[in-house]
Amino acid sequence: MGRKLLTEHINVEGIETFDVYRKHGGYASVEKALKTMTPEEVVEEVKTSGLRGRGGAGFPTGMKWSFLAKPEGKPRYLVCNADESEPGTFKDRYLMEKLPHLLVEGMITSSYALGCRTSYIYIRGELMYILRILEKAIAEAYANGFLGENILGSGYSLDLHVHPGGGAYICGEETALLESLEGKRGNPRNKPPFPAVWGLYGSPTVVNNVESIATVPWIVNNTAAEYAKIGVGRSTGTKLISAGGNINKPGVYEIEMGITVEEFIYSEEYCGGIWKGRDMKAVIAGGSSVPILPKDLILKTAAGEDRLMTYESLSDGGFATGTMLGSGGFFVMDDQTCIVRHTWTLARFYHHESCGQCSPCREGTGWLEKVLHRIEYGHGHMHDIDLLVSVAKQIEGNTICPLGDAAAWPVAAAVRHFREEFEWHVKHPEQATSPGAVFNKNASVLA
């Protein structure tokens, strides 16, 4: 059984209330930081821990904090990115629902480190019921002197608010999120300037993911050195993985970085194997935007070693053979999954969610969806398969924000690894569009 840094108390009855959370060590990091540490020391601890952003990009959190500009006369803001919308990813929702005080505690300790007087949790609008859970936790924190004026008599004051979005995936991109928080359309901003210099209301701002912020209390309480001992190499600590798809035990699991992908999929402690006794066909390991890998490549690296659940091992070999840990949205497809149909649903998602600001993304995502649709529904041509690759290439790297890349990578990877299946759809339109028809590579016929 791996160590649980975030979820140790998640099943304790009443842990969502201040009193029970406090009895289990809650808010200790606020006390420790405000009474015994300078803000700079807290930043240094997070830096030394090796914690990397848990929203998907994996950028070192402490380094991001240290970039924050400190001009006189301007407020600084911490904004928690709780706009979790990446298909396959549901860990932040789970964490906020079960342990709202952990996020509130993390926000207070992190805000102290960054010198913020007002902080926001930007939560996706669909999760309004979690907004109310968080607001209740915040109210309890105010009532117990952990928020508001002169917290614990330390002289430090903080206001914390939850802000609902409106149902736009693009607002998970940090600059689009800030635009949205300012009451505008969620169009990403050009960078530079980065939010650390020009963020919310033109002030220096840090935007961090829910899981990243929720990890800060453990690091402060137990020291960066202890945190860095967990994991492998530059992938330190634990990671929440949202496991879904055709597995026996979907759910959110906290893993120690470095267990093998095979153990994660097949052990009873985690996913419990493939459902209905079927074989595994493919896995998307880090949320829908990362490249899909067929069974053989997800279990072994290019060097033939067991692939590990770490940032480095999952991206082994670059995009040719590797994928990414991303947000930890891990979804497994069984041998009855139609890769073309699945890829079409993802392309439809990105087309729907493109903000429309950049032409390659606005137009390209639409092309991807349409071409995939006609292949899936029996109207495709062989040249459509190369057209998908071509369009994906023209989107990638040509947009203001990473949504274009996120739309292009899954399609390009699906064609790269499952080209035969796309060709089979084109060659056998009547069979391919039959209900339940799925290409079986080994039998070369319907499964």
Place this chain on the structure above:
Amino acid sequence: MDQTVEKKEVQFSEGAMAEIRRYLSHYPADRQKSALLPILHIAQAEFGGWVSPEAMDKVAEILNIQPIEVYEVATFYTMFNLKPVGKHVLEVCRTGPCMLRGSDDLIMHLENKLGCRVGETSADGNFTLKTVECLASCGTGPMLQVREQYYENLDAASADQLLEDLKASTVKKPWEENY
């Protein structure tokens, strides 16, 4: 031809105004436009599940901004319904992970059961059927959302039961007692 469109002014209830004032207090005095999305959510709940031009004009008036600033935001975010909807809006997730767990079948079943297609409202006015892109419920699909409530691991039987339960329910607003 007279192009004048007659608009009927709308008024928020005291409960809704209290909620609006609470949100306004979260943002700096010179940055009140930040409250636009929260207030649009309140407007949608207040005025029958959608935001009419009159409702958007009222929001603009409260925030002291131009109506176009409200329109451009309301049309960008998919959570805001820009035309009247049924008593309950069923939002079925259809993205990849839910598709793997059977969302296609669920959508087809609901269309047959309600006698309307995605994007339409049932003849009795009880349900508007919508599809949405990923509701962060990928481990518990197929699923749908009605207002703030998630209904997960659905099949035809549990979906039918849900429809019956919803038909018999009343719609309350988030700031009302026993919501």
